[in-house]
Amino acid sequence: xxxxxxxxxxxxxxxxxxxxxxxxxxxxxxxxxxxxxxxxxxxxxxxxxxxxxxxxxxxxxxxxxxxxxxxxxxxxxxxxxxxxxxxxxxxxxxxxxxxxxxxxxxxxxxxxxxxxxxxxxxxxxxxxxxxxxxxxxxxxxxxxxxxxxxxxxxxxxxxxxxxxxxxxxxxxxxxxxxxxxxxxxxxxxxxxxxxxxxxxxxxxxxxxxxxxxxxxxxxxxxxxxxxxxxxxxxxxxxxxxxxxxxx
Numbered sequence: 001x002x003x004x005x006x007x008x009x010x011x012x013x014x015x016x017x018x019x020x021x022x023x024x025x026x027x028x029x030x031x032x033x034x035x036x037x038x039x040x041x042x043x044x045x046x047x048x049x050x051x052x053x054x055x056x057x058x059x060x061x062x063x064x065x066x067x068x069x070x071x072x073x074x075x076x077x078x079x080x081x082x083x084x085x086x087x088x089x090x091x092x093x094x095x096x097x098x099x100x101x102x103x104x105x106x107x108x109x110x111x112x113x114x115x116x117x118x119x120x121x122x123x124x125x126x127x128x129x130x131x132x133x134x135x136x137x138x139x140x141x142x143x144x145x146x147x148x149x150x151x152x153x154x155x156x157x158x159x160x161x162x163x164x165x166x167x168x169x170x171x172x173x174x175x176x177x178x179x180x181x182x183x184x185x186x187x188x189x190x191x192x193x194x195x196x197x198x199x200x201x202x203x204x205x206x207x208x209x210x211x212x213x214x215x216x217x218x219x220x221x222x223x224x225x226x227x228x229x230x231x232x233x234x235x236x237x238x239x240x241x242x243x244x245x246x247x
Contacts, residue, residue: 015203015206015207015211016083016085016086016206017203019080019083019085019086020086020199020203020219020220020223021223022079022083023076023077023079023080023083023086023220023223023224023227024076024223024224024226024227024230025227026072026075026076026079026227027072027073027075027076027223027224027225027226027227027228027230027231028072028227028228028230028231029072029231030071030072030075030076030231031068031069031071031072031227031228031230031231031232032231032232032234032235033231034067034068034071034072035065035068035069035231035232035235035242036068036235037068038062038064038065038067038068038242039062039065039235039241039242042062042063042064042242043062047063047115047116048060048061048062048063061240061241061242061243062241062242062243063115063242063243063244063245063246063247064112064115064116064242064245064247065232065235065236065242065243065244065245065247066108066111066112066115066244066245066246066247067108067112067247068231068232069228069229069231069232069244070104070108070247072224072227072228072231072232073101073104073224073225073228074101076223076224076227076228077097077101077220077224080220080224081097086216086220088211088213088216089213089216089217089219089220093213093216094139094213094214094216094217095138095139095140096139096140096217096221097217097220097221098138098139099134099135099136099138099139099140100135100140100221102134102135102138103131103132103134103135103138103140103170104131105131106127106130106131106134107127107128107131107132107174108247109127110123110124110127110128110131110246111124111127111245111246111247112246112247114245114246114247115245115246115247124246125171128170128171128174128175129167129171131170132166132167132170132171133163133167135166135170136162136163136166136167137163140166141159141162141163141166142157142162142165142166142169143156143157143162144156144157145157145165177190177191177244178244178246181243181244181245182243184236184237184238184239184240185233185236185237185238185240187236187244188229188232188233188236188244189229189233191225191228191229192225192226192229192230192233194225195222195223195225195226195229196222196226198218198221198222199219199222199223199226201218202215202218202219202222203215203219206219232244
């Protein structure tokens with residue numbers, strides 16, 4: 001699992017449903033509005049995604065929609081940080097949010113450069129590796145692996161092993177999402193399903209464990225991502241008017 005380095009879960013207060021719903025709504029609204037603005041600028045000044053064999057769209061379509069989504073993520077997380085019921089998901093309690101935002105910023109910047117300038121694949125991959133490594137070093141990393149052989153055992157990874165695994169998983173997921181971005185609504189739809197699933201699971205842990213602090217970061221992040229995907233989908237349903245792009 002992805003856990004904060006050196007962080008021990010403890011019990012907190014109940015399930016902050018209203019606060020998480022507000023965070024989701026903020027992410028959805030900001031993403032919807034900013035994506036429309038990005039689309040306008042891209043149509044007027046920017047580059048277009050040309051149709052490929054695997055794409056559904058048949059005309060050049062703006063990309064860089066990820067900038068609108070990242071704006072929604074940042075604003076929603078800042079809003080969440082202002083809510084007392086959600087402060088267990090932020091420093092100094094846990095470094096998860098700092099790790100996520102710092103990593104995402106690096107990856108988004110590299111993605112913007114690729115969307116605008118079509119940089120070499122190895123430069124883009126290098127940026128993704130740097131972003132994922134930064135996330136691990138800041139404390140959000142995959143330290144535990146369950147091995148089902150025999151009676152089952154849990155493997156605990158050291159820092160180097162954890163960083164390598166975290167980078168591999170993160171970069172793989174990033175490029176898997178990039179691959180399906182050319183199909184109308186697919187990437188954002190998959191993101192919404194994944195975020196919704198994690199959110200429900202996190203809420204279950206919060207309920208069953210009386211508000212366990214360890215469940216706050218995934219609950220907040222998944223609520224943010226669900227809202228952001230919901231805000232982006234109206235622009236991306238067939239026929240898509242904008243794509244996420246590598247950003």
